[in-house]
Every structure is written in structure tokens, then in C-alpha cells.
Amino acid sequence: MQAIDVAKTLGRGAGRVQALKGVSLSLAGGELAMLMGPSGSGKTTLLSILGCILSPTSGTVRVCGQPTAGMKPEDIAKLRRENVGFIFQSYHLFPTLNAVDNVRIALDVRGEISQTAVAKAKEALATVGLSHKVKSFPLSLSGGEQQRVAIARAIVGNPSAILADEPTSALDSENGQAIMKVLAQIAKQQARGVLVVSHDPRIVPFADRIIRIEDGRIVGEETGGARLN
Amino acid sequence: MSLIFKLAWRNLVYDRLRFVATLTGIVFSIVLVTVQMGLFMSFERMVSEMIDHAAADLWIVPLGTKCFEDPSLVDERQRFRALSVAGVTEALPVVIGFAQWRLPTSGTTPVFIVGSDTRGGALRPWNVVEGNADDLATPGAVVIDQTYFDRLGTKGLGAGAEIRDQKAEVVAVTKGIRAFTTTPYVFTSLDRARAYVGTPPDKASYFLVRLAPNADAEIIRNRLRRILTDSEVLTTAEFRRRSESFWLFGTGAGAALFAGALLGLIVGTVIVAQTLYSSTKDHINEFATLRAIGSSASYIYKVIIHQAILSAAVGFFIAAAIGLKIVDATADSALPVVITPVMSLGLFALTVVMCVLSAIAAIVQVMRIDPAVVFTR
Secondary structure, three states: OEEEEEEEEEOOHHHOEEEEEEEEEEOOOOOEEEEEOOOOOOHHHHHHHHOOOOOOOEEEEEEOOEEOOOOOHHHHHHHHHHHEEEEOOOOOOOOOOOHHHHHHHHHHOOOOOOHHHHHHHHHHHHHOOOHHHOOOOHHHOOHHHHHHHHHHHHHOOOOOEEEEEOOOOOOOHHHHHHHHHHHHHHHHHOOOEEEEEEOOHHHHHHOOEEEEEEOOEEEEEEEOOOOOO | OOHHHHHHHHHHHHOHHHHHHHHHHHHHHHHHHHHHHHHHHHHHHHHHHHHHHOOOOEEEEEOOOOOOOOOOOEEHHHHHHHHOOOOEEEEEEEEEEEEEEEOOOOOEEEEEEEEEOOOOOOOOOOOEEEEOHHHHHOOOEEEEEHHHHHHHOOOOOOOEEEEOOEEEEEEEEEOOOOOOOOOOEEEEEHHHHHHHHOOOOOEEOEEEEEEOOOOOHHHHHHHHHHHOOOEEEEEHHHHHHHHHHHHHHHOOHHHHHHHHHHHHHHHHHHHHHHHHHHHHHHOHHHHHHHHHOOOOHHHHHHHHHHHHHHHHHHHHHHHHHHHHHHHHHHOOOOOOOOOOHHHHHHHHHHHHHHHHHHHHHHHHHHHOOOHHHHHOO
16 A cells, blocks of 8 residues: 555635645555544655555556546445544444454455454454444443454455544544554564554554644654554 | 344334334325325226226217216217128117216205116126116116115115106116216116116217127227217226226316325435434444444444334334225225226335335435444444
8 A cells, every 4th residue: 555745625715725735655565554643744644645545636546556536436445444444532333243243344345245354353353352242232342342353344345455543533642542552463473564544642652653744744654563462 | 034124123113102103104104095096097997987897898988088978978879880881780889978867855966877688688787696787678767876865865776766856667787886976876877877867869978889700990990080980989998098097087087186295205214213213313323333344334224224224114004004094995885096006016115115205214324424423422
């Protein structure tokens, strides 16, 4: 996953804001990178562009080597569902579906509707330590458990990259650490690129690389102290 | 179970109160349409019932006849001319017309007399549940339908009556022979009918033409048309269509029924559309999440369409149960609601179409979803 000299302007007229000003970034398989910066620095905009949810005003985005410029919305959606897993700050689980169905839906949108999909969803839940909660509904799960279900949904389709937007901000320290541990394991053991947007310094030790962004520009990059334990 | 189906169903029942409101809208709409269409079917049957039960290959009717109940007359000479055409075996007279039935208390009520040569079997009463229609050959005998006992102030079989100041006696009772005009039919012999209605002996309302086996009805009809004057020659199907057209559309009765049905459909569509729209709005984050995780637009449309179809199916099931109760309750009334299997299938299709059309507003809303909202909510 690669962004080359990406710029993004949001809004119109007087509300026009240049959220990104020539950002270049790449995410390799097997690494957990953190994108840190203050509010309004462009973290989430960059994440959205890398995840092909937003298109850049200028610059190039490549997913698995494929440039996204000029692609039709449905082709972009296909690229997204086959290559990118998302984890959101507010989990965005389906309250009417149980855990296994919340995970399975990521396969369902890809057309995988057989019993294998159920087995894969259960396996993904087992990966995040929730094999005992497959039939639980989101409202009966704690925040940490909901986020684990969201992680399972992100990884079940075996995407090459996982993009997480503030995955620990709604969680207490213990749960936040546990979630980051899971993400780090996924990056290392499943050789996926994981990009975590956060301004939570407590999770820095889990990162292989820390990218700092301010005012729409990358202002620094450092190697993290990645740890699994 | 398909996840689309499950998601659609769970979205629907998630807010039970709203689901009940949706179902109420659909049920109200479909019951209204069912009743209107049921009445239309019933009227359509009633309008052509006499024509369909007459043993005729062709009808000789007065020129310009609009329906079976049209009181115009045709001259007896036409009958003899018809009988002169090769292939015509019989031309049986039928006399119809309004008369006054004297009530046992006081006053009179209008009845519609149907008289024919009972031995020839031109237009005999059917569905006889009491007595014997053959007894119409006895003087003053009449056959009435049990639906109209109260209206005619009679207890049925064996009861005496007075029509146009002439004695009559109920010799048989039928079930389900009801008139579109709500004026009770009274079957009698040809002579009595002439007496009750005041038709001269050299006139009749219709002549029912019967053809020899293997005779070509079209050729004979053309021959009859050439030799008959002041009359028309119609096939049963033509006469039925003409009657239906007059009563259902010429009088505006059919249009009123259709207007009621259309109103029901509009109300139902608006209610379902409003509910699906607000349901979609409530679940907009979930649809945005679906879009963000890469679902195609068609996947989301399918969820909404499934919601619409599920609403339609449940709503129709309840409406059908109510409809059957109405059919049962009105079966013996003067104005029965008729539902046929074909009509039921049509109504189900109509319900589905109505609900799917209602989903358009919700789909338009979903088309505007920006998946990026998942990062801000």
C-alpha cells in the first residue's frame, strides 16, 4: 500500500481546507506502523485515502501495486473488500447480528456465502480470543470485545493491509493494550501491513514504525520499539 | 440463512413499533384493495351470471341493448325468422323486467322478473337448495334466492306472494343468485313473466338461439344478422362483455371500485416508503460501514429490497387472513366479496411491487452515503 505525493483538499469556498499537502507513505506486509499527530493533522484523511474511501485531489495511491486513479466506484469498492481490512474507533458493528455474523459479513459482501464462510468467521474470532462469544450480540459485549470482533471482521477476508482508526481510544488502558497486542500479532504472524492511526502514546511500544503527521505533512518517522509482550 | 435476508429481517424487527406501523400500512392498503377488487370480481360475476347460465349459443337482443337488465323488447317475428335459418334448432324467448312484489306487512319492493319456457330450459334457476325448479311449470310458481328472504318479507319455500297484484307461490329456493342492481331476481315461467312485467305476448326480451351440433356459429350469426331487423345477434361472450362494460364502466361503478383500490395502493406505498426511509436512516451507519468494508452498491440495495419484500410477505399474509374472513362474512350477503386464487396471486405480486417501489426513496438515500462517515461517527 503506497501513497505518493498525495494532497487532499476538503470543503468548498470559505470552508476549504487543505488536509494533506504532498504526503508520501508506504506500508509493507508484516509491519505495524503508527500514524500519530494532533487532531486535525490529516491522520484520518490519509487513512481514508490509503483505504480508497476518499480519493486524493492529487498524487498517486497504489494498493497491491495497482494505481487507484480513474477507477470506477464499484471497482474501488472491490479493491477495498479484497485488499483492505478496516477497524474503526466506534467499532461499527451491526447491532442486529451476533459476533460470528458481524465477522461473516465481510465475506458475504465478497460473495462468500457458504458454510466455509461461517467456519472462517469462527476462526477469525478464535484468533482474537473470542471463540466463546460467537453467538453474542454487540450490546452484550464489552468495548474491548466489540473491538476484537471488529478486528476479526477486518482480518477474516485475509486482506493484505489493515487500517485502524483510533482502535484503542474508546477503551481503557488494559483493553487498549490487549487490542494492540492482537494487532501486532496479526502483523507479525500473518505478514499483513497494519497501519494504526492514534494519538495514544501508550501504544507506541507496539509499533515497528512511527510516522508523525502535522498540518497535512509528514514531519517525522522513527523506528518503534515493537513488542509482542 | 442468507446474511442479506437475516440483516434485512433484523433491521425490520429491530424497532418493533415501527415494524407494526409498516405492517398496519400494508395490511390496511391490501385489505382495502382486496375488498375493492373482491367487490369488482363479485359485481363482474353478478353482471354476467344470467348470461353465463343461459343455455344459448347465440342471443337475439333488441338493437342497442346495453346489458341483461335492459328492458327493451324484440318482436316475436324475429324468432320465426331465426328458426328459418339452417342450423338453428331453437330460439327460446326470455322475458325480463321489473315488477312490484307486495310485502306481507304493507307496501311493495321492486323485483326483477326472469321468465322463460321452463320445459325448454332456456334460463332455469340454478343452485336450487330447496324445492324443485321443475315446479315452475305450475301456475303462479316463482323461485327466489334465500339472500333476499328478508327483503321480500318471505319465509321461503311454500310462502305466498303477490306480484303486480297477481298471486305467486315460492316453489323453490336458490342460493347465491344475487343481482348487481341489488334488486332480487324472481324466476318464473314465460307466461307469468309476461303477466308480471306487462310484456305483450308477441314480444320478448331476448331469444336464446341454440344451434345444431357442428353448426358454424359465426356463419349462422352472419345469416341471422342479415335477416333480422331492429335486433342484434350476439355470442354469449359478446353479451357478457357488453353487460360488464355497461355496469362496471358505463355507470362508473367499476371506476369507483378501481379508484378505491388505487387509493389503498397509494396510501400503502406512502406508508411503506416512509417506514423504509426512516429505517434506512436509522441504519445509515451500518450501510456506510458496509460500503466502507467494500460492499457493492447492489449488496446494499438487496438488503433494502429484502426489507421491502419481507414487509410485503408478512403484510400480505395478515391481509390475506383478514380478506378470507371478509369473504366468509359476506358469502351469504347481497354484496359478497369474491377472492379467486389468481386474484390472490395478483394481490401478492401487487403487494411486492408496492413495497419494492416504496424502497426507492430508501435506495436513493443509500446511494448518497459517503463511506467516510464511518471515521467521524
